[in-house]
Amino acid sequence: MAILAQDNPQNKAFIISKRFASAQDAFGIITFILAVIQGMTLIIPVKIFLVVAGVILVSEYISSFFKSYFFDKGHRIREIGLIDNSFNEKRIPNHNSELYYNNAIISKSEIKLLANIHENSLFTFRIAEKMLFKYGVFFIVAFMFFVLQLFMRGLDDYSSLLLSFIVSSSLIDRTIKLNSLKKTSEEVYEKANEICNAYEQSPDKTSIILYRIIELLLIYENTVFGTKINLSESIFNELNESLSKKWLDVRNSYSIYKCQKK
Secondary structure, X not given: OOOOHHHXXXXXXXXXXXXXXXXXXXXXXXXXXXHHHHHHHOOOOHHHHHHHHHHHHHHHHHHHHHHHHHHHHHHHHHHHHHHHHHXXXXXXXXXXXXXXXXXXOEOOHHHHHHHHHHHHHHHHXXXXXXXXXXXXXXXXXXXXXXXXXXXXHOOOHHHHHHHHHHHHOHHHHHHHHHHHHHHHHHXXXXXXXXXXXXXXHOOOOXXXXXXXXXXXHXXXXXXXXXXXXXXXXXXXXHHHHHHHHHHHHHHHOOHHHHOOEO
C-alpha cells in the first residue's frame, strides 16, 4: 500500500461514501445533543422535538444507504485491482496496480495473492486499531449521558431517544464494526504468517496451501465488504512509511516469498 489513496481508481467512490458517512455521523451527533439538551431544559415543545428528531433519523438512514452504495462500488474496483495485480491482468484502464503493492518481485500468482492479502491485512488492522480509539471514547461518553439521564428522569421520551441513539447510531455501529474489522484483519494477518511458516516445513508443496490462500481472500474481502469501513486517509498517510517498511521486513523474512522472486 505504498501509493497514496487519492491516486487509486476506487478513490472517487470512496470519497463520496466518506462524505455520506460524515453526514450520517453529523445527524447522529445532532440527535444526541438535542436529546441531551431537551432532557435537561425541556426548551422545545414535545411534538416539535419528536418531528425534528424523526426528520434527522430519516436523513441519517438515507445517508447510510448512499454511504453503503458508494462503498460497495469502490470496494469492487479495489477488489478487481487486488486480483489483477496478483494474476497479471489489466482490467482497470490507465492504472498501474503495482504501485499500490510492494510485491512486484513475486512471480508465482497464488503466492503474490498471498503476499497482497498479507500486506493488506497488516495495513487494515493497524489503521483500524488507531481509528477505534476515538469511536470508543464517543461510545463511552454517550452511554454515560444515558445512564445519567436515566437516573435523573427515568425512562421518559428523551432518555428513550438517547437509548435509541446508543443502540442504532452510526457512530456506535461503526465502533462495533471497526472492532470487528480490526480483529478479523489481524486474524487474517496471523493466518498468513501461519501459511508462510508452514511453507518453511514443506517448501516443495505450495499447491497444498492454495485452498488456504483462497480461504484468506474470502475472509478478508467478506469482512471489508460486511463492515463497510472507510479507513482514515490521514492515519494511512501517518503510518504508510512505517507499515511499508514493516511489510518489507516481514516479506523478506519468509522463504515462501524469497523463492518466488523474479
